[in-house]
Each structure stands twice: as C-alpha cells, then as structure tokens.
Amino acid sequence: MGVTKTANFTDAQNELAVMLKALAHPARIAIIEHLIKANECIGSDLVDLLGLAQPTISQHLRELKDVGIIKGKIEGTSMCYCINDQTWSKYRTLLASFFVEVNCDDSCC
Numbered sequence: 001m002g003v004t005k006t007a008n009f010t011d012a013q014n015e016l017a018v019m020l021k022a023l024a025h026p027a028r029i030a031i032i033e034h035l036i037k038a039n040e041c042i043g044s045d046l047v048d049l050l051g052l053a054q055p056t057i058s059q060h061l062r063e064l065k066d067v068g069i070i071k072g073k074i075e076g077t078s079m080c081y082c083i084n085d086q087t088w089s090k091y092r093t094l095l096a097s098f099f100v101e102v103n104c105d106d107s108c109c
Contacts, residue, residue, distance in 0.1 A: 022067040040082040
C-alpha cells in the first residue's frame, strides 16, 4: 500500500478527511445520534442500545474520542460520554464550508 501524502493537502482538507473517516461507520453515527438526544451516556448502555459487543462499542467510542467528537469522564466504575461541543461546533463549520451550493445545469455530465 502507498503512503498517504497528506502534505499535498491543506490543513482543512486533512482535518475534514480525518473527521469524516471517524464518522464513516453506522455504529458511530448511531452513538452520536444517541448522545445528542440523551446528552450523555454510560458506555455500557450502548451495548444494549446497539446490540454490539462491549469491545466493539469501546473501539467505536475510542475512534470518536480520538478525533475529539466526544469526551468522557469516569463516574464510579463506568465511563460517561457526551458530545464535545467545541469540536462539534468546529466540525459543523468545516462541513458547512465543504457542502456549498453547486450550480450544475442538466447539460453537466
């Protein structure tokens, strides 16, 4: 496999790609949707909610946490997760600047 040449791209392009890669799994989308509705959640509750094994849930949570979309805090013997509002706001702006209005007429491609 070739090496990704991230130096060929802008910081914004690289950041957007990393964020989208972290979102590129339906379980992670479901986790984020649940956290948005519930405001916070114990990691083990997601096992029942999504029907996935605890190690699988933990890996998905780690991917989301690594890019800063979620954050967690220890509550007793459990880990409680929520959306990281600062990162969420930054990624919303990045996506909005990417998904601009396009003006293609019917003769296009």
